[in-house]
Amino acid sequence: xxxxxxxxxxxxxxxxxxxxxxxxxxxxxxxxxxxxxxxxxxxxxxxxxxxxxxxxxxxxxxxxxxxxxxxxxxxxxxxxxxxxxxxxxxxxxxxxxxxxxxxxxxxxxxxxxxxxxxxxxxxxxxxxxxxxxxxxxxxxxxxxxxxxxxxxxxxxxxxxxxxxxxxxxxxxxxxxxxxxxxxxxxxxxxxxxxxxxxxxxxxxxxxxxxxxxxxxxxxxxxxxxxxxxxxxxxxxxxxxxxxxxxxxxxxxxxxxxxxxxxxxxxxxxxxxxxxxxxxxxxxxxxxxxxxxxxxxxxxxxxxxxxxxxxx
Amino acid sequence: xxxxxxxxxxxxxxxxxxxxxxxxxxxxxxxxxxxxxxxxxxxxxxxxxxxxxxxxxxxxxxxxxxxxxxxxxxxxxxxxxxxxxxxxxxxxxxxxxxxxxxxxxxxxxxxxxxxxxxxxxxxxxxxxxxxxxxxxxxxxxxxxxxxxxxxxxxxxxxxxxxxxxxxxxxxxxxxxxxxxxxxxxxxxxxxxxxxxxxxxxxxxxxxxxxxxxxxxxxxxxxxxxxxxxxxxxxxxxxxxxxxxxxxxxxxxxxxxxxxxxxxxxxxxxxxxxxxxxxxxxxxxxxxxxxxxxxxxxxxxxxxxxxxxxxxxxxxxxxxxxxxxxxxxxxxxxxxxxxxxxxxxxxxxxxxxxxxxxxxxxxxxxxxxxxxxxxxxxxxxxxxxx
Numbered sequence: 226x227x228x229x230x231x232x233x234x235x236x237x238x239x240x241x242x243x244x245x246x247x248x249x250x251x252x253x254x255x256x257x258x259x260x261x262x263x264x265x266x267x268x269x270x271x272x273x274x275x276x277x278x279x280x281x282x283x284x285x286x287x288x289x290x291x292x293x294x295x296x297x298x299x300x301x302x303x304x305x306x307x308x309x310x311x312x313x314x315x316x317x318x319x320x321x322x323x324x325x326x327x328x329x330x331x332x333x334x335x336x337x338x339x340x341x342x343x344x345x346x347x348x349x350x351x352x353x354x355x356x357x358x359x360x361x362x363x364x365x366x367x368x369x370x371x372x373x374x375x376x377x378x379x380x381x382x383x384x385x386x387x388x389x390x391x392x393x394x395x396x397x398x399x400x401x402x403x404x405x406x407x408x409x410x411x412x413x414x415x416x417x418x419x420x421x422x423x424x425x426x427x428x429x430x431x432x433x434x435x436x437x438x439x440x441x442x443x444x445x446x447x448x449x450x451x452x453x454x455x456x457x458x459x460x461x462x463x464x465x466x467x468x469x470x471x472x473x474x475x476x477x478x479x480x481x482x483x484x485x486x487x488x489x490x491x492x493x494x495x496x497x498x499x500x501x502x503x504x505x506x507x508x509x510x511x512x513x514x515x516x517x518x519x520x521x522x523x524x525x526x527x528x529x530x531x532x533x534x535x536x
Numbered sequence: 537x538x539x540x541x542x543x544x545x546x547x548x549x550x551x552x553x554x555x556x557x558x559x560x561x562x563x564x565x566x567x568x569x570x571x572x573x574x575x576x577x578x579x580x581x582x583x584x585x586x587x588x589x590x591x592x593x594x595x596x597x598x599x600x601x602x603x604x605x606x607x608x609x610x611x612x613x614x615x616x617x618x619x620x621x622x623x624x625x626x627x628x629x630x631x632x633x634x635x636x637x638x639x640x641x642x643x644x645x646x647x648x649x650x651x652x653x654x655x656x657x658x659x660x661x662x663x664x665x666x667x668x669x670x671x672x673x674x675x676x677x678x679x680x681x682x683x684x685x686x687x688x689x690x691x692x693x694x695x696x697x698x699x700x701x702x703x704x705x706x707x708x709x710x711x712x713x714x715x716x717x718x719x720x721x722x723x724x725x726x727x728x729x730x731x732x733x734x735x736x737x738x739x740x741x742x743x744x745x746x747x748x749x750x751x752x753x754x755x756x757x758x759x760x761x762x763x764x765x766x767x768x769x770x771x772x773x774x775x776x777x778x779x780x781x782x783x784x785x786x787x788x789x790x791x792x793x794x795x796x797x798x799x800x801x802x803x804x805x806x807x808x809x810x811x812x813x814x815x816x817x818x819x820x821x822x823x824x825x826x827x828x829x830x831x832x833x834x835x836x837x838x839x840x841x842x843x844x845x846x847x848x849x850x851x852x853x854x855x856x857x858x859x860x861x862x863x864x865x866x867x868x869x870x871x872x873x874x875x876x877x878x879x880x881x882x883x884x885x886x887x888x889x890x891x892x893x894x895x896x897x898x899x900x901x902x903x904x905x906x907x908x909x910x911x912x913x914x915x916x917x918x919x920x921x
Contacts, residue, residue: 226588371620374643396640403617407591409599412624 229405230254232301236262239387240307242395250402254299257281296320315362325360330390332356334421337365342386344424346450353377353386355393357401359413368413371397382452433459436486436535441474441505448472456513460535468513475508486535497521538833539575541597541606545584545920549740553818559811560822567806568830577601584610584917594618598625605832607632607825610917612639619645628843632825636686636918642902644869647843651825651871653817655765657901658788658875660691661892666733666762667701674704675733678721681711683737685914688764692735704731713741718749725757732759739766754783763787768878770816785880791820791859792878792888803858820858827855872898
């Protein structure tokens, strides 16, 4: 069996199930997160208690030296990136014998970039997944070792999908560990550059509902994509900014001609119903405002009423 | 020349298991007149549980022996780790097993085919039948410790309950044959003589022991046994059938020697003639794997060495099989065939009563979502202990 001494670099709790697999098999030389991420330091501190595995903190400014030092000090032979935000330079990539391997929480090559889960949801994709790939000098461009897809359910929020992918990554971590332990080579295939798309972090506009263009299903998906991390998909009414945190389809609109975004009902019996551009009714179940999280119909107590229009 | 690596397990329960699969494969390749154009390299993988051994032997076959296809007889949980290796090297992995497990995720790997006897599916249809054809929906589940560790057990029991069945009593027999007893079950049946239906999963020597001990109870209480495919396994029934049961036994199975179809007639004649052995589930599995390999050979010419394309072409074929037909589902890259209802009334004299709506049953089975929660189970290849 080949020796595996992994340095795991991570910056989000989504990495934890995958890390646990490597810890279980006693294949972790050290784990590092960023110095500014206190939440991860706390979680990892608890996880590594009594394991003897050191927890390192890297700075944005000095991380290259820190990383180089850690690889040498702990005799690391493979680096594993699980949501690590800093770029690994060519010189560092070559230090561990088995190189660096990235867990990308999205499907490559079609969903490169920093927020793949959010992007899969915003793009109305049918599938999301995990791609485990070798790291090269580009961002999310290295050859793919393995990939597994899951169907995005209509009720999947960002948080639910993140949890599903975290556990899928744990399974991939186990398979990767076997490949590293048993194999003579790390099998991988180059990405198809013709299908490659890189997405930047979405800006506020991409997280705001366009009532004149977006059909009901897309609005539901955007609300799910923003739940819980962004509190909801942005919109406003009477110059009052709110987030739509949870919404669902509630049939077709068959009344008189009204603008998309018009409130059709706002009471405790029917809930908050809004007409959409595709003549559907959207039931808004939960909203976020600066005053707190409320049921949709509670907006009536703030003076919101039928025929007002979301912009 | 197509190079085929074959990794076969051994079985204490069924010592000829590996040999029967291999003989079935070879005879089919001869029948299709491609045997001389195919080089076979075989190796042993114990009970199919040592991951490192399986991985290193498969890797060696690809990298040193330059195999185009590796046939691996192991359960799906073991084979997942190999898929990146085969995808990256553009080689075909043909997993062969009994289908006593199904994968956690049906998402196919592009260059892997899972060819099985679909025991999970048959067990599920049997469980459903037990609920649907009886007014009394209560049934007893009686399962060997070993068989309970495979998902065919999950399939039979959940299908029964989904169709309205109610488990009245669960009884798991001991792992050691010396400790085998049905006495707790007998106590329950005497207390509840209104319950007539038993869902039963046994294999190997425990199957024979189960039949022996259930026989007097079955006779006294007029019990109907709904059984897993291995309880209707040909060698068990043919050699000792008369002593096993005189009551009603039924279950869905993938194949039986009495099936009257062109594929089966050809198989029985050629396999039994050449190998000098009675055909069984294992030889059927090997024979069908031979059909798939022969087709890979035809597709895998100089102009088409792309494993993904070769596999895609296989999904458009209906293979002639001892089961009647065999297809490879393009959505999952799992093979499937008909499910036959086998019924025994007198001294285990099996008659094939009907065929399930096999296509519909397969689609329903393969569209199951991932199992919820944690699931444990045996990791060795079913029947290989």
